[in-house]
Amino acid sequence: MSTSTKNSQPPEDDDEFRERLRDLPPSAKLVAKVLEIDAPLSQGQLADESLLPDRTVRYALNRLDDEDLVDSRYSFQDARKQVYSLAD
Incomplete structure (x- = not known):
């Protein structure tokens, strides 16, 4: 798990942010959620946190x-x- 303590909020109006995410694949939604909770993260850290393959x-x-x-x-x-x- 990452040790970052900075929580990131969706950068735009929450409804607009969610609308822009709506048509993206589940992997993109999961990565966005991980970044919302714990950012900044490297690609490797994102893979570790999300349990998704690097690719x-x-x-x-x-x-x-x-x-x-x-x-x-x-x-x-x-x-x-x-x-x-x-x-942002």
Whole structure:
């Protein structure tokens, strides 16, 4: 489990956020929920937290990114990795 203590809220109006998630696959919804609870997380951390395979997490992140629902930045702890959070 991750040790992050920052809770992230859906960045937009909750109804609009949910509407944009509605047509996405279940994996994207799960990744969004994990990010809502505990962000920022790397792809590997998301896989650990969601119990999804890395490939599925990568697909989910791509779908969330296509809908502009997720932001990424390079990790301060390891600049080779990106960390993800819900978009503002």
